[in-house]
Amino acid sequence: MSVAVKFSIPYGKQTISQDDIDAVTEVMSAPLLTTGPKAKSFEEAVASYCGAKYCVAVSNGTAALHLASLALLKKDDLVLTTPNSFLATSNAILYVGAKPIFVDIMREGNIDLDLCEKELQKNPKIKAIYAVSFSGKMVNQEKLKALKEKYGVIILEDNAHAIGATKDGVKAGSCKNSDCSIFSFHPVKNMTTGEGGAITTNSKELYEKLLMLRNHGMVKTADMAPWEYEMRALGFNYRITDFQCAFGISQLQKIDGFLEKRRAIAKRYHDSFENTSIKPLYDFDEGSAYHLFVVRVPYHDKRELYEKLIAKGVGVQLHYIPINKQPYYKELGYGDEYTPVMDKYYEEALSLPIYPLLSVGEQEYVIMCLKDML
Ligand SMILES: Cc1ncc(COP(=O)(O)O)c(C=O)c1O
Numbered sequence: 001m002s003v004a005v006k007f008s009i010p011y012g013k014q015t016i017s018q019d020d021i022d023a024v025t026e027v028m029s030a031p032l033l034t035t036g037p038k039a040k041s042f043e044e045a046v047a048s049y050c051g052a053k054y055c056v057a058v059s060n061g062t063a064a065l066h067l068a069s070l071a072l073l074k075k076d077d078l079v080l081t082t083p084n085s086f087l088a089t090s091n092a093i094l095y096v097g098a099k100p101i102f103v104d105i106m107r108e109g110n111i112d113l114d115l116c117e118k119e120l121q122k123n124p125k126i127k128a129i130y131a132v133s134f135s136g137k138m139v140n141q142e143k144l145k146a147l148k149e150k151y152g153v154i155i156l157e158d159n160a161h162a163i164g165a166t167k168d169g170v171k172a173g174s175c176k177n178s179d180c181s182i183f184s185f186h187p188v189k190n191m192t193t194g195e196g197g198a199i200t201t202n203s204k205e206l207y208e209k210l211l212m213l214r215n216h217g218m219v220k221t222a223d224m225a226p227w228e229y230e231m232r233a234l235g236f237n238y239r240i241t242d243f244q245c246a247f248g249i250s251q252l253q254k255i256d257g258f259l260e261k262r263r264a265i266a267k268r269y270h271d272s273f274e275n276t277s278i279k280p281l282y283d284f285d286e287g288s289a290y291h292l293f294v295v296r297v298p299y300h301d302k303r304e305l306y307e308k309l310i311a312k313g314v315g316v317q318l319h320y321i322p323i324n325k326q327p328y329y330k331e332l333g334y335g336d337e338y339t340p341v342m343d344k345y346y347e348e349a350l351s352l353p354i355y356p357l358l359s360v361g362e363q364e365y366v367i368m369c370l371k372d373m374l
Pocket residue numbers: 060061062063065085086088089132158160161183184185186196197
């Protein structure tokens with residue numbers, strides 16, 4: 001007879017304390033609930049934390065990707081991207097009538113930039129690369145820089161998993177080697193605003209375009225009458241509220257502490273799985289923001305393993321199903337790309353619980369359950 005498990009450890013969870021609640025409550029009685037002073041302060045705080053010149057905060061990470069794509073791409077543009085991401089990354093390319101080209105990943109989970117270079121050599125018409133910092137590990141920055149310089153491609157970094165990450169001395173969101181970077185502040189991410197997102201960039205022109213597109217394509221200038229505005233592009237309402245931004249400011253003040261805890265959890269997983277058949281996705285990386293902790297497991301039946309762990313209250317997850325193999329993408333003609341590393345990854349990968357509030361005892365329980373089954 002099986003014993004019902006009365007608790008469950010999720011794979012990810014937000015960390016909210018009284019100061020976050022107080023920050024949100026304060027705005028609820030302020031005159032402006034949306035696009036007020038907190039939105040501006042949040043944007044300045046994100047830009048300053050990342051070391052970028054500009055930031056535009058928006059209603060979610062998908063909106064950030066959509067606005068950036070509207071600003072950077074044109075219809076029929078070809079964009080290299082990864083199959084190992086949430087749907088939103090390549091959907092944003094489709095939203096603007098451009099065409100994703102799925103490139104295989106490296107063993108560490110990120111897009112293979114050497115393969116990107118081969119694609120760029122084959123087809124000089126390729127316009128952009130959308131690179132995801134999968135699990136919180138940024139892509140090789142030297143290589144990104146080299147591709148940008150040599151081929152003049154537009155580069156967007158999807159840093160939805162990676163606020164606070166660094167790589168080769170470059171901070172996520174600083175856009176040192178890219179045109180722009182996006183973040184998501186969904187509750188499962190490293191910091192949250194409930195729903196929310198942001199785009200950072202060092203280009204004033206791009207920044208102004210994004211501001212306009214976030215607000216219906218409307219522009220108001222100093223020489224206009226007070227009631228006047230002009231619509232100059234087909235924009236959207238992707239604004240974020242002031243109470244979300246107050247929440248974001250409060251969370252951002254604590255992000256380094258959150259990251260420290262995530263890294264300590266990742267290190268404990270590494271130490272515990274040493275000399276076992278459970279292989280972390282990459283060697284312990286101080287620079288990773290460890291939004292996810294992915295292991296490769298040699299289990300013959302992943303579904304069975306998954307279901308057994310869930311039954312024991314261990315909230316494992318799978319990130320990600322290859323996007324190009326989704327039915328919608330298959331209808332568009334995708335799905336047969338040569339991506340052996342991604343295919344193998346999908347067979348073996350499992351995301352384990354990781355979030356600042358995960359206790360040592362809970363983590364030990366996760367480790368014990370996994371070891372027992374393997
Ligand atoms: C890599 C990546 N990009 C973009 C997004 C979209 O962010 P949001 O859920 O805030 O729209 C997500 C969300 O899961 C993501 O994981």
